[in-house]
Amino acid sequence: MKSRLTFKQSMIVTAAVSFVCTAGVISSIAAIGVVAPPLPDLLFVSNRTGSNEIYSMKSNGSNVKRITTNAAAEWEPHWKPDGSKIGFTSNATGNWDIYVMNPNGSGIVNLTNNPAYDFGCTWSPTGNKISFMSDRSGNFEIFVMNADGTNPVNISNNPATEGHPDWSPDGSKIAFYSMRDGDEEIYVMNADGTNQVRLTNSPSIDFLPDWSPDGSKIAFTSNRDGNYQIYVMNADGSNLVRLTNDAAYDSEPIWSPDGTKIAFVTNRNGNYEIFTMNPDGSNQVRLTSNGAGDYDPSWKP
Ligand SMILES: [Ca+2]
Ligand SMILES: [Ca+2]
């Protein structure tokens, strides 16, 4: 095995399109009549129809809408910061590439068009650039390309596995994970790839970094305490705090644009569902309630 992939990457690389799912009904939690402000939308991925598709819902789980409709598997949707496009990963051409589409699912464009594994797209704050991970150079690296797919540049440039980039809110830095020290650790680097600095140091998996909207903190997933849980630390790696604490898999923390919530994925109810919690780990609320896998939350800007 050339590299140890994350849980989700392993699913992608091995058998992402083979999920079996009998749930055909899109359920939604009844919205409670509330006054303004309107609830933000979340994108997510579900295999409730038998293959991975991208959906949207309100942040209370209501108003579920399917966005993609095809036989391929879609993963990891991410809103462009101005809300005009959705980036995602798909195997529609037989290998994994980064795509963009309109918010209603139309106008799908393959941005990478490369036979390598390309996934995990995230937008720069200005929307002019997209970062992603690819093994096209022989091992997984962080690449940055223009938002139209031109000029992809390997910015991590290290023989180890690098993945899961996330831009700082001011666009000056990119958080990612690297296995250069023997296991997954969270790193940050300048957006041009210079000054790569390690933030975590544990003999366990530390990955899936997500920057808080004010730039002060980074949430991530780690199994340092025996199973996958969500942690948060200051953006310099100090002041580590564990946010989830149960026997299930808790992962994929994603801050809401206003910084008041963190969406995440957990299988504590027997299958993968989207939850939200406060940034201190309190008030954990289930948004999806479907027997299929529900993954990859992404808040609408
Ligand atoms: Ca590809
Ligand atoms: Ca590498």
Ligand SMILES: [Ca+2]
């Ligand atoms: Ca580690």
Ligand SMILES: [Ca+2]
């Ligand atoms: Ca589910």
